[in-house]
Amino acid sequence: MVTSSQPVSRGPRLSATLKSPISSRDAPMPKVPTTAADPTAKIAFDDVDVYYGSHKALQDLSFTVRPNTIFGIIGPSNSGKTTLLKCINRTLDFVPGARIEGRVIVDGKDVARMRNVLPLRRRVGMVFPLPVGLPMSIYDNVAYAPRMAGLRNRVDLDQLVEKCLRQSALWDEVKDRMQMLGTKLSGGQQQRLTLARALSMRPEILCLDEFSIAIDPVTTMKIEDVLIELKNEITIVLVTNLVQQAHRLADDTAFLNNSRLVEVGPTERIFTKPEHQLTLDYVSGKFG
Amino acid sequence: MTEQHADTSVLFVSSRGNADADGSIERPYDSLDRALAAIQDQSERQNGDHVVPDLKIVCIERPGGKLRPVGPARYRFFIDPYQSGDAPDGSEAAPWKSLDQAARELAVLHRDGRLTLQPGEHLALARHKVFAATPIERKKKRTEWIAQSIFCVMAFSLVAPVVAILAYLTYQAWPALTAEFLFSNPVEMGRAGGIWAPLVGTFMLVLVTMLLATPIGVLAGVYLNEYAPDNWVTRIVNLAVVNLAGVPSIVHGLFGFGAFVMFAGIGKSVFAASCTLAVMTLPVIITSTREALASVPRNFREACWNMGATRWQTIRTVVLPNSISGMLTGVILQVSRAAGETAPILFTGAAIFLPVPESGWESFLPFGLDQPFMALSMHLFTVRTQIANVPESMQFATAVVLIGLVLAVNSASIAFRVYLRSRKKW
Numbered sequence: 001m002v003t004s005s006q007p008v009s010r011g012p013r014l015s016a017t018l019k020s021p022i023s024s025r026d027a028p029m030p031k032v033p034t035t036a037a038d039p040t041a042k043i044a045f046d047d048v049d050v051y052y053g054s055h056k057a058l059q060d061l062s063f064t065v066r067p068n069t070i071f072g073i074i075g076p077s078n079s080g081k082t083t084l085l086k087c088i089n090r091t092l093d094f095v096p097g098a099r100i101e102g103r104v105i106v107d108g109k110d111v112a113r114m115r116n117v118l119p120l121r122r123r124v125g126m127v128f129p130l131p132v133g134l135p136m137s138i139y140d141n142v143a144y145a146p147r148m149a150g151l152r153n154r155v156d157l158d159q160l161v162e163k164c165l166r167q168s169a170l171w172d173e174v175k176d177r178m179q180m181l182g183t184k185l186s187g188g189q190q191q192r193l194t195l196a197r198a199l200s201m202r203p204e205i206l207c208l209d210e211f212s213i214a215i216d217p218v219t220t221m222k223i224e225d226v227l228i229e230l231k232n233e234i235t236i237v238l239v240t241n242l243v244q245q246a247h248r249l250a251d252d253t254a255f256l257n258n259s260r261l262v263e264v265g266p267t268e269r270i271f272t273k274p275e276h277q278l279t280l281d282y283v284s285g286k287f288g
Numbered sequence: 289m290t291e292q293h294a295d296t297s298v299l300f301v302s303s304r305g306n307a308d309a310d311g312s313i314e315r316p317y318d319s320l321d322r323a324l325a326a327i328q329d330q331s332e333r334q335n336g337d338h339v340v341p342d343l344k345i346v347c348i349e350r351p352g353g354k355l356r357p358v359g360p361a362r363y364r365f366f367i368d369p370y371q372s373g374d375a376p377d378g379s380e381a382a383p384w385k386s387l388d389q390a391a392r393e394l395a396v397l398h399r400d401g402r403l404t405l406q407p408g409e410h411l412a413l414a415r416h417k418v419f420a421a422t423p424i425e426r427k428k429k430r431t432e433w434i435a436q437s438i439f440c441v442m443a444f445s446l447v448a449p450v451v452a453i454l455a456y457l458t459y460q461a462w463p464a465l466t467a468e469f470l471f472s473n474p475v476e477m478g479r480a481g482g483i484w485a486p487l488v489g490t491f492m493l494v495l496v497t498m499l500l501a502t503p504i505g506v507l508a509g510v511y512l513n514e515y516a517p518d519n520w521v522t523r524i525v526n527l528a529v530v531n532l533a534g535v536p537s538i539v540h541g542l543f544g545f546g547a548f549v550m551f552a553g554i555g556k557s558v559f560a561a562s563c564t565l566a567v568m569t570l571p572v573i574i575t576s577t578r579e580a581l582a583s584v585p586r587n588f589r590e591a592c593w594n595m596g597a598t599r600w601q602t603i604r605t606v607v608l609p610n611s612i613s614g615m616l617t618g619v620i621l622q623v624s625r626a627a628g629e630t631a632p633i634l635f636t637g638a639a640i641f642l643p644v645p646e647s648g649w650e651s652f653l654p655f656g657l658d659q660p661f662m663a664l665s666m667h668l669f670t671v672r673t674q675i676a677n678v679p680e681s682m683q684f685a686t687a688v689v690l691i692g693l694v695l696a697v698n699s700a701s702i703a704f705r706v707y708l709r710s711r712k713k714w
Contacts, residue, residue, distance in 0.1 A: 091594055096518050121596035132591040135610055144605070145595035194591070201595060 041105070042067040042205065042235040043088060048102035050083050052095065056259055057083045061102070063254055063264045070227065070236045072250025072267060074243055074282065079256040081239040082128075085207045088237065089124035090117050106205070122149060125198030129210040131190035133182035134197075138174050141182040141193055145201045160200060167230070168195040169222040188215040195223065206230065207237045212245065224249055243283050247271050255279045298344045299323050301405065302351055314352050320345065320398050320405060328391035343387075343413040347405035361412035362405060365390060368416035383416040457691065461684035469685055473644040473651060474662075478671045479678050483689055485644045485654045489558070489661040490627050490693065496562035496657065497626045501569045502619050508570075509577025509615075514603055533571035538631040540568045545635035557658045561637035568632055569622040576618020580611040613708030620701030624694040630665040638666040640674055664690040 041064040050058040058080040065071040073081050086092040087104045090111050104111045106120065114120055122145075134141050142161045143151075151157060161178075165171040170192040174180070182193055191214045198206060208227075212220040227236055227249060240246050246253050247267060254264040255274075263270060263279045274280045281287055299311040305318035317323040323345055344361070366383035367390050376382045376389070384390040390413055397403040405411060421429070458465075472482030512529075516522040544564025554560040584607050592602040630638075639660045645651050655661040668686045671678040 089594065091590070094590065094593060118596050118598065121594065126594040128590070128594075130587070132587045134588055134591060134606060136606075144592070145597070148592075148595065148597045148601050148605070197591070197595060 040067065041065065042107065043071075043237070044103075044105040045084075045087070046103040046105065048087060048100065048104060050080070050087060050092065050101075051099045053097045058087075059259045061261050063261060065235060065237060066252065067235050068231055068233075069251035070231055070238055070249050072246035072253040073237065073239045073256060074241075074246050074253060075256035075262075076282075076287070077241070080259045081256055082209055084256070085126065085209055085237065085239060087111075088205070088207060089121050089126055090114075091121075091126070093117070122201050123204040125201055125203035125206045127191075127195050127198045127206070127208045127211045129213050131187055131194050131214050133185055133190040133193055135181065135183050137179045138182050138185070138193065139178040142196050142200050145197060149201065161196075164196040164199040167199055167226050168192040169219055169226065170196060188219060191215050192219065192223070203234060205235045205237065207239070209239045210241055211238075212240070212242065220245075243285070247283075255282060257282070297341050298346055299326070300346050300348055302348045302407070304350045313348070316348060316351055320347075320403070321395060324391045324395045324398065328388055328395075331387040331391065342415055344410050345405070345413070346410040347407050349407040362409040363403060363411040365394070365411070365413050366416040367413065368418070370418070371416070380416065387413075454691070457684055457688050461681055461688045464679065464681035464685035465688060469682075470689065473646075473654070474641070474667070477641045477675045478667065478682075479675065483664070483667070483686055484652075485642070486662040486664045486667040486686075487689065487693075488653060489638075489655055489663040490665070490690075492558050492655065492657070492661065493562055493565065493633065493663055494623050494626050496558060497565040497569065498619065498623060500562060501566035501573055501622070504566070505570050505573030506577050506615060506619070509574045510581065510603065512574065513578045513581040514599060514607065529571045529574050532567075533575065535568075536631075537568060537629050538634075540564055541632040541635045543567070544632055549636055555658065556635075556637040556639075556660045558637060558655055558661050559657045561633040561661070561663075564632045564636045565626045565629065568629070569626055572622055572625075573618055576621075577615045580614025580618065581607060583614060584610050613705050616708070617701055617705050620697060620704070623701075624697050627694055627697070628665055628690065630663075630669055633663055633666060637661055638663045640666070640670045664693070 043065040045061045045063050048058060048061040049056065061084070073084065075081055083092070086095070086098075087100060088106065088111070092098045092100060100112065106124070111117070111120055134144060136144070139161055142164050143157050146157060146160055151160075162171060162175075165174065170189060173189060174185070182190065185193060191211065195208075195211065211223070215223070224245070227238070230236065238246065238249060250267045252265065253267040253270040255262045255270065255276075255278075257278060263274055263276050265274075270279060271283050274283065300313050300316035301311075301318075301320055301323050302316040303318065305316040309315045309317045309322065311317055311323060311326060317326065327343070365378035366380050367378075367385070367387060368383040369385060371383050371385060373382050376384045378384050378390065378393060384393060394403060394411075394413075403411075469482040470487070471484050473485045474483065475481035512522065512525065516525070541564060544560060544567065548554050548560040548563045549556055552560075554563070588606050588610075589602050592606055593599075597605070637660050639662055642654070642660065642662055644654045664686065668683065668690060671683050671686060
């Protein structure tokens with residue numbers, strides 16, 4: 001997060017830029033064409049506002065995610081990235097006092113109108129920044145979601161668990177101790193366990209929220225390879241603090257700042273010829 | 289050449305010394321210059337030796353004079369081989385790096401006239417103690433020790449009354465404490481016989497109370513902690529729970545009489561008394577259930593919800609297995625409370641004395657659920673205050689059985705909790 005204690009040599013003071021609404025600083029935001037009607041979009045945000053009590057956490061959010069792509073979301077902390085993910089699988093419901101306006105459309109369906117959200121959560125896998133090993137064995141951790149969804153067949157479960165652990169680059173480390181407690185794994189291993197758990201539901205959409213902050217660079221690279229491979233089957237929304245990670249992986253990138261979407265577009269363009277000075281400053285490491 | 293005091297070397301200087309000097313008290317150096325030169329000479333010989341001794345240069349009037357330096361040093365300088373600051377001046381903040389440097393700098397100071405020693409004065413050159421505690425640190429450590437001692441004394445002073453009560457009761461009750469006392473029924477209004485009927489009464493009372501209170505309390509606690517939205521209804525329920533916990537037990541007794549005995553028409557009986565006790569124990573069971581549930585990290589729940597598990601699936605598979613020990617502790621502690629209370633059962637079913645058949649199964653199980661009964665706490669009150677000429681030892685023996693029952697239940701709860709804790713998984 002940028003603080004005012006770091007003076008910047010060139011351009012307007014960034015702290016001022018960050019605090020003020022985008023529109024007063026830059027050219028008025030070109031409204032991203034509402035593509036909610038676009039039947040090819042996997043996820044579409046249509047003018048979404050999110051409030052925590054009276055605090056506005058997201059404002060005027062509109063963008064679409066194409067199927068079978070990696071959609072990168074970058075931005076300083078407290079810019080609303082995690083809130084955005086919680087809108088997609090409606091876990092915002094569990095946050096007391098949270099309120100959402102506008103439409104979030106997943107596979108052509110407004111998530112707010114779903115009467116039963118469980119199919120939605122099954123289709124949207126979620127990995128949060130801090131690893132959470134559930135207090136049960138490694139096997140049970142990965143088999144949890146399928147079991148809760150009614151899968152009982154031992155052979156199928158075994159296959160699924162192995163596949164998910166392989167995909168999350170954890171299989172080789174735990175294959176001989178599947179009955180060990182998931183909570184006893186190291187932080188990085190637990191994070192990969194979390195990823196394996198998210199994959200265990202065979203989701204259509206995988207949301208990763210800064211998944212790599214607890215993982216070493218080598219494992220991160222392994223998982224990044226897996227993500228690129230997974231792209232053939234599923235759509236990935238990748239929130240990351242590592243700008244370069246977004247550059248490496250994402251097909252489209254959105255830049256969020258101060259609860260607003262500053263810019264969204266193909267990653268190459270965002271990183272080379274962004275429309276906004278703020279985006280350029282952020283991706284080139286001048287702040288954030 | 290030097291006199292050794294453990295780690296401290298002392299050099300002596302006297303204006304009446306002569307050239308044939310080695311720094312000892314008999315043959316002191318004749319000037320500070322010469323002493324410093326000797327130090328420099330010595331430190332050069334043991335080149336690279338980082339062990340810096342504490343050093344004192346004492347000025348004495350004549351050779352063989354006063355032995356020890358008196359009072360604080362006139363000058364105090366420091367050496368620290370690990371000091372990295374530049375422009376050292378020998379002060380504690382900027383110590384010299386080596387003995388060699390110290391000797392040279394001191395010689396310069398002496399030449400400039402800024403360093404002179406009168407007889408009886410001394411100069412101390414000390415190894416800068418990096419890990420020496422500052423006064424504040426010493427005070428912190430002392431305060432810490434005092435706090436710890438007070439807490440420790442308070443904790444152990446709790447044990448004293450328990451031991452005293454148990455010892456006194458057992459001593460007084462010893463003549464009457466027999467297996468026969470335990471297993472025979474009271475006769476002659478409790479003046480003779482044993483304690484079996486009240487024991488059975490208390491046992492039934494507690495059993496029925498817990499059967500009523502545990503499901504309601506635990507399920508209500510689960511709802512309040514896991515499902516209830518944070519709105520005014522929930523807050524009112526919370527307020528009710530807290531206030532219910534604060535109601536005096538005699539008031540519970542009156543309420544039970546009105547609600548269960550009279551209004552519900554159950555009559556004075558084990559069941560009415562159990563209902564009253566259940567109402568009394570509910571708030572604590574609810575509270576302890578909520579606390580046990582709240583001790584399970586929210587992360588676990590969110591992880592499950594994100595995978596499409598419902599709240600109930602999450603509770604069943606993750607939350608309950610990890611909070612059951614805390615819940616059981618709360619429940620079992622209420623067992624002992626229910627066993628010990630007298631006031632709530634006074635109006636709702638406990639009798640001063642009931643004749644019990646001498647033989648047949650009714651002598652083992654004297655009361656039905658719908659009948660008045662005898663209970664240990666009530667029996668103790670009766671034989672102590674209501675009936676004349678009850679042997680003292682029998683009164684105390686009743687108390688011992690009651691307290692023994694409570695302690696046994698508590699011990700079981702502790703053992704069970706230890707067992708469940710050992711299975712806790714994070």
